[in-house]
Amino acid sequence: MQAVILAAGEGSRLRPLTRSKPKAMLPVANRPIIEYVIDALLENGIRDIVVVVGYRKEEVIRHLNRLDAPIQVVVQERQLGTADALRAAASEITDDFLVLPGDNYINAESIARIRKEQNAMLVAEHPNPSNFGVVVIRNGLVREVIEKPEDAPTFTVSTGVYSFTPDVFSYLQTTEIPDALSAMIAAGRRIRAIPADDWQDAVYPWDLLKLNSRMLKGIIPEVGGTIDASVIRRGTVHIGTGTTVGPNTVIYGPVTIGSNCNIGPNCVIMPDTSIGDRVVLEPFTYVADSLIMNDVTIGSHSRIVSAVFGQGCILADHTTTYPSASFIEVGGRIQKEEFGAVLGEGVRAAPFTTFKNCIAGNSVTIEGGKTVVGLIEDGTRVM
Structure with missing residues (x-):
């Protein structure tokens, strides 16, 4: 199995800390966030890893080159959303694959839960769902993803971790992956919702304190x-x-x-x-x-x-x-x-x-x- 880590974005809501480095490179417990994602993949035996870089890409590339892991780097030339970042990796994909944000913590057990599923989304409960894509689930399947709603209908949110087959690229017509999911659901494709074991994101700068404590x-x-x-x-x-x-x-x-x-x-x-x-x-x-x-x-x-x-x-x-x-x-x-x-x-x-x-x-x-x-x-x- 392959994995694509999306690490091209800035993380604008974490300013001023991301003015000079991408969110994935912010140190938590003295390690960049992206290292925890890579560790979780390696613990699952996934070593065919593609990292998509963009904003402040030189810093990310330098750090990845120092790691003892076989990582392929591709560049998203302009930061036009998660679907565009995933399209940048299309030429490297030959098999079923995972997609993971490089700026969220995810543990190895969560990846183990989703890696054998075809076309699935890792979901979690969050007390502030309006900061995320809110997921509507029926009978274990994703029915709708509502991006950052003012009034969230549920506390279940997308972690940004997905399992896809290569034909997902035919649905990536807009800038964001949730739009592709909506197109897949409309076409009758089944997207399974898999509960995460342990996942954490830092949306705002003060959230880094909770993530730091966890790590x-x-x-x-x-x-x-x-x-x-x-x-x-x-x-x-x-x-x-x-x-x-x-x-x-x-x-x-x-x-x-x-x-x-x-x-x-x-x-x-x-x-x-x-x-x-x-x-x-x-x-x-x-x-x-x-x-x-x-x-x-x-x-x-x-x-x-x-x-x-x-x-x-x-x-x-x-x-x-x-x-x-x-x-x-x-x-x-x-x-x-x-x-x-x-x-x-x-x-x-x-x-x-x-x-x-x-x-x-x-x-x-x-x-x-x-x-x-x-x-x-x-x-x-x-x-």
Whole structure:
């Protein structure tokens, strides 16, 4: 069996984090999301894998070339939807095949459930179905897929994982795969609905925190750096090579810390936290339930909770992220969500800055110890 992974899109609802990299390459528990998809395929013995790239394709291709897996790459020249992306892979398809989004987590058991079905869709229950394609099912068969309805008739949604025979390409006449499914159903083809075992998507930036927590459950404990004898570790903790953890630091797993980091002394790192490579946590800093990407510096006496920090942020001492629930507009929708902060790449913050339920775009600069809330556009200088 073959598999096609669609990794050509940007993930616009995850901005500012996807301004410089596609959603499939966002790190979760210190691994790009697409790696989890590839692992699930390999666990099922599926090694004939085609990845469709497009947006920021060079970064995806470079990463795929470093993996120990036989992957064929094809390019979607313009991002014109999922059906168009699948058509880009048509010349590589010779057998029944799976289609999977490269920016969702899916486990191996879910793939095992659908791989032997011809023309099937993997479905799941979701508390916010209006963010997805809502699936109407009768007697185990898909009767209709309604894309992102305001009033969803059911909580059952499409995971974007399909099993197809090669003749599906004759139905790909528009830009999106759900349109092809509708054409197949209208032509009398049977599309079976298969419940997923475990699937998770990150639609908005704060959703990465839940996905990060889920993926940290699977990390392998390892200490590859230099850990002071007074450091306390509890639970599952992974520490990369070249990392130094200073005296009196406490780490409660699950936590993963990348390579060449400088942690502490006297820091506290609480569960559900991932820290990328070359990160600096200065003394007396507390971090919990957060996803911190590469090359971030967090000053001393800071308190970081429920935060996503993009690459290269430099935050001075006494930085605070304060989780609170408020309404925020992202992607044309008003959402009420509770989180501390989402910072794009290269954010700079002066001492005593507080982020409260804030999304700060790339290259934002905050001066003078402000409390910032809501959405701050890329390149803004807050004085």
